[in-house]
C-alpha cells in the first residue's frame with residue numbers, strides 16, 4: 001500500500017511538467033480589446049487581443065529590426081489569410097490586416113522568427 005502511494009506522488013509532478021511544456025502560449029496575458037499590436041524588443045503587445053467583427057488590426061513595428069507577421073500555422077499561413085497582408089515590416093513600418101469578417105480566433109507569428117514566443121499571439125474576432 002505504501003509503495004502504491006509513493007508511485008502516485010511521483011507520477012503527478014511528471015504529468016504537470018509535460019502539460020506545461022505543451023502550452024507555450026500560456027503567458028499571453030489577459031484578453032485586451034484593441035485593434036493595434038505594437039512590436040518592440042522582439043515582443044508583440046498585446047499578444048491576446050479581441051476585435052469587432054469586420055474590423056482590421058494594425059501592426060506597428062517599433063523594433064530596431066524587421067518582422068514578418070503572418071497567420072498561423074507556420075509555415076503554411078493558411079488559417080487566417082487576411083493576416084498575411086501585414087507581412088514584412090521594416091523598423092518603423094506599420095500595416096493593417098485585411099477585413100476580419102469571420103467570427104473566430106486567429107493565431108499569428110513572425111515567420112522569420114517562428115520560435116520566439118513573444119512574437120506569437122491571438123486575435124479573437126467577435
Ligand SMILES: [Cu+2]
Pocket residue numbers: 070073074075076077109110111112114
Ligand atoms: Cu511562418
